[in-house]
Amino acid sequence: KAGVTQTPRYLIKTRGQQVTLSCSPISGHRSVSWYQQTPGQGLQFLFEYFSETQRNKGNFPGRFSGRQFSNSRSEMNVSTLELGDSALYLCASSQPGREKLFFGSGTQLSVL
């Protein structure tokens, strides 16, 4: 069974630009969560989607948004990039009602 796939693996953007990250969950997993990881803050929860609906949202500004498609694939978008958005963005999928998350390898975003 294929794992969680995130694309792209690396991304370099400049301030003010926007970016879209993609995540394909494990087949059969309908819940997708996104986390931002930085050296100083660890993993911080962005949002969770289930059946195309956002179920939970973390404390991030409105510049961070996401969506989930009918095939459970998910995208997250960051608009008006800031230097502080440089981080590893991790996507994780799980079966409904299960706490155990399976993570992808992440997208390393650098904002210059």
Add this chain to the structure above:
Amino acid sequence: EDKVVQSPLSLVVHEGDTVTLNCSYEVTNFRSLLWYKQEKKAPTFLFMLTSSGIEKKSGRLSSILDKKELSSILNITATQTGDSAIYLCAVEEVKLVFGKGTKLTVNP
């Protein structure tokens, strides 16, 4: 205010040593505590502890949940260089809340 606190933040040991990593939490509706190992990018699942399953063991790794002290420990015996990684503790409170992790370095 951090709800999940891990200590130490970093640790350097020699092969063969035994290490104990700590995780304390403060959440309203505790459901489970999970340990992950992050070697490069993708965290991989190690253990899940709940009120009905407070001790888990797999090879040289073991973990215990102390419900009274609201904490958990992860023990690694006879460490190997391949154990070098960031160890993440997460507590489920509607969603998973992660600690900042403990960076373990095992030197030959």
